[in-house]
Structure formats: C-alpha cells, structure tokens
Amino acid sequence: MIKPVRIAAISFDHGHQYSYLRAMLSIPDLELVAISEPNHEQRVRAEAMLDEFGVRDSVRVFSNHEELISCDDVDAVSICSANVMHHDLVMLAADAGKHVLCEKPLATSLSDATAMVQKCAESGVTLATAYPVRHAPQVWDVRARLARGELGKVHSMSMTNVLGARPRGWFIDPAKSGGGAIRDHIVHATDLMRWFSGSEVQQVYCEADTLMRDIPVEDTGLLIEVFASGAIGTCDPSWNRPTTWRKWGDVTGRIMCDHGVLEFDITDHAIQITSSDVTRPHAEVSFAASMNEALLRDFAVAVFEGREPCATGKDGWAGVASTEAAYLSAKTQMFVDVPSYPDA
Template identity: 35%
Template sequence: MNKLKVGMIGLAHTHGESFLKALERNPHAEIAGISDENKAYAEPFDRMYPYFEDYRELLRTDIEAVFICSENIRHAPLTLAAAKARKHVFCEKPLGVSKEDMQAMVEACKENGVQLMTAFTNRYSQAVVQAKEVIDSGGIGKVLAVKCTNKGGLPRRDWFTDRRLSGGGAMLDHSVHVIDILNWILRSRVVQVYAESGTLFHDIPIDDMGMIHFKYANGVVGVLDTSWSRVKAFPMKRDLTLEFIGTGGTIAVDVRNMINEVYSNSAGSAAWSDWSDNLSELIVADFVDCILTGRPVPITGDDGMNSAVVALAAYESSRLGKPVDLP
C-alpha cells in the first residue's frame, strides 16, 4: 500500500498533537509539513517537519490530505481552501460555528471531489461500538430515553474561552461528541432542543456549563450535562457517559472507565491511568485507509454538521428561555 502524504494545518486544538503523533506511528502515512500562524502552537514539531508559516504554501505542495486542528472559527475558511486545492480534509470538531459555514464546507468538498471527515474519536470506543451492536439487535427493546454526561476541566488553551475564536464555550465543546454518538446509534435526528447555560465554575467570559434536553424525530427524549466543571485535582480530566433506557432493558456506557488507579508520593492526588484503545490512532488509521483505498469516510461532514446544529440550537434556546425546533 502506498503512503498518504498529509499536512497538518493548525495545532491550536489540544487534539492536534495526538493526531500528529498518531500519523507519526501510522506506517501508511507521511507527514509532509505543518502550518500554524501562531508558531508557538507548532512547537516542537516545527523542528521535526517542514514548517509553513503560510498554510496556502503547504496546500500548494503535493500533499493529498490535510488535518485541520485550528481554532474553531478557522475550520470553515481552511476547509474551503483545502477543498479548492483538491486536498481531502480531516477536521477537528465542532465542524463549524454556523450552519451556513458547515454547509459551505460540505458542498465545497463534494464539488471538488474530496472527502471531508469529522474527528469524532469516541465512535471508535469499544464501549460505544458494543452498545450500538446490542441496540441494533434489539437487545433492550425500543429505546425510549437517554441520559448523558460529558464533563471536563477548563481547556488549557486560552482561545477556548474567546468567543471570537471558539464560537462557543463548554456547551459547544462538549455536546457535539455525545450528539454524534446518539445520532449514529439512534439513526434519527434531533427535532427539538431546550437548554440552560451559564458560567458557574470559572471566572471566564463564556459558558462553562450547560444542560441540554432534546427530542428525536423517532420519539426518543434525552438530557445531556455538558460542562468544564472538573477541578484540577480530579484523577481524570474528563468523562463521557451514556445510559440508554429501552422497553426491554438498559445499557450504561462509561467511555473513560478503562482505568488503573495510581497512588504515588510524587503526585499531588490520586490518578487514573487509561489503558483503553488509543482512539486517535484508530480514527487516523481509518481516515488514511479510506483515502488510500477510495472507501467513503465513516464520519462525514454532514455528520459533523448534524451534531453541531444541535449545540447552536441549544445556545438559541438558552438565550430565548424556551424550546427551539430544528428544521
């Protein structure tokens, strides 16, 4: 199998480093260059790979695909530029910060004959995959409701709390992963959202918590706790849980539960050592294989848009103080 020549545009998102390391370990990928207008984000990788101060110069090379891990607000212009250059795109979540931007991204990639994949790593968790298999087989009957959480600590990069760069706070950052999993498993779409958001845990100019209630077209109702509420001393920075309640049973999924408890005098508190699959490696390997073999990517730009529009509706509901219908 040939190697896929890839470039990395933007390392502002903390996931960017994990995707870059996954590409380094992938025998079918070749990192041909990286670019970020803020060179501090590119360190130390700018000394390991060709560094392009201007991402357009990187797009003019013979790379076949790009990984976009920039600030959220830049996902759309970078994807549009990559599509115009006929490069396949792997884009960090959320796909965009407006429905119009995301529609333009999806359409540009289709028009230029390139694939667009959204970086929803949690679809590769065995806990999620096996829950889907049980639900698909009718193991808990008809799903009636879901209860979910996606809580984490305050992101270490300041741009997350700058709405001009992020497009939203915790409610956008932490809802899209869960909504994508639900869309995938329930095979339906959210038609109504009611949400409350606020800033309760940190002195920041953006929301750090949200409670989202939603209803699917197939009748399933649910609630999602999405926040940056975990303190520094917590053993693991984040969680992701889902409980599916059906007519014939329930399934409780804890994506981060594959851990060892670690106690050490050198640490300030207890720690959890994660021994689960490396989800970044799995999703990167799948994207690389799809592009090399011509197989359609499993998590499309449409999937990215269908999760992000729920978060955008949640902000609108919180602002209005009433439920919002999704067309």
C-alpha cells in the same frame, strides 16, 4: 496494504492535533509529509514530536497554512485550528483538491458548515469530522449491541462530556471559539446519541450560564434533545468539574432500552449491560491510544477507497445544527426545532 495517503497537519491550536500527529506517525496507511503552525511555541512542540519519531528531516515544517495547502505532494490534511478558522481552511483545502479531516466542531455557524460540506462535495474530496469518541472500543461495543437489538428499542439516553481541566486561551475567547462549553462539548454527546439511535435530533431545550469562573463564555449547561424516533436524550457538556477532579474529563452514556440498560465510560474503560434477567460487567478494554489511531486509519482508508468516513461532514453539520438550536433555546427559554440538512 493500501498506498499510504500523504497527509499534513494544519494548525496545533487545538491540542488534539498532537495526538493525531502521533497517530499519523504510527499508522502505515499514512505518510506524514508536512506540518504548518504560525505560533512558534506550538511549532517547536510539534517539531519535538517529529524528532522523537526520527522523522524531522523528512517532514517539511511551514509557518504559513496557505503555503502548505498549495503543495502538490499533499493528498490530505488534518485541520485543528481555532474553531472560527475551520471554514476558511477547509474551503482553501478543498479548492486545492485536498481531502480534509476537520476537528470538531465543524464550524461556528450553520451557514459555514453547509458551505464546507457542499464545497468538499463539489471538489470531489472527502470531508471527515473528527469525532474520535466514535472509535473508542466501548462505543463500538455499545453500538454493535444496539444494532443487534440485544436490549430492544432505544427509548432514552443520558450523556455527559464534561471537563475538570480549566479551558484557557482561545477556548474562552468567543471571537475565536464561537462559544464555551455548549459549543465545545454538545457535539460529541449529540453525535453518539444520533449514532446509537439511528435518528436525527428534532428539538432541543437548553439551559446555559457562566457559574464557575469569571470567563466571557458559558461553563455550565444541560440539554434535552428529542429525536425523530421518539427517543429522548439529555446531555451535560459542562466545564464545571473542579481542577482536583480525578480525571481531566469524561464521556459517559446510559442508554435505556426495552429490555435493559447499556452504560459506558470511556475514561474508566467500563461497559455494563443490565438486562431484565442478568447484570454482568463487560471486560475492560483500552481505548486511549487506539481511539485516535482508529480515527486516522478510518480517514486514510476512506480517502484511498473513495468511501465515506465513519463520521462525515454531514455528521459534523448535524452537531452544529444542534449547537445553534441549543444557544437559541438558552436565549429564548423554549424548545427549538433543529433543521435537517438541506438535501434531506
């Protein structure tokens, strides 16, 4: 058993932090020592979770992020602020020698993302991007089959990461979010396609608009991504499903290979493999709790062992690169080249 990593939760602006907090309190490899949240209502909600787990007296609660970051007994932090704050908080944490798990998207500009990755490397701290979907059992199963070459080479991929719930608050404030559905959801789908194909995105074409609601950011979009391997991917990151939809959102994928198709839906717990000679459903598996726990457990072990996490800062950088290219494509109505990481 590893020595527990002393972790703190910084900001509950993004609701994912509540799920991560529950995971932190459930994993022996992590010791939650502090949380910080300036917003009273969000702080009270987090404190209620501490009460639920019976740890309210042992976890310090701050209303100031910088004060928490300065604590000597914090090894690592999980940052779930509004998107535009990621850069400043990660830089402060790295300066203080804290390992960082940063909510997606890593940043709202490529220059910020580059600075964050480089700062953490220079400071000798781990920078992990919170891509919990990588840790869904369905996704692991699909990736393992692709790695074994069960169905041959990947030729095309089609992903959705859509929303039925209505985004509100800072999510629809471009000054805080950096954009709408494109900024919010491209990163998951693009990350999975990179992971499945083992290849980087070279070009992006994007259509994006605000079609469903009177909000100042886009709620609808479609992308085509061309990969270095020659594979082609499509992505629907829209926030355009009705509020009466049967689920809050989804992450689905269809991967076309030489000898068949792999399909998955993490919200329906489903995997289906269709080969040239057999069609059979894979056993359903539960993912909802284990996905976030697996993300936090991987981060803890990466910090303890000094290895890279499953999704690194550079993986987060790649998501930002595709997003920036998508916005430029939507503006110019042209395919846009996606840059490679500067040290590549």
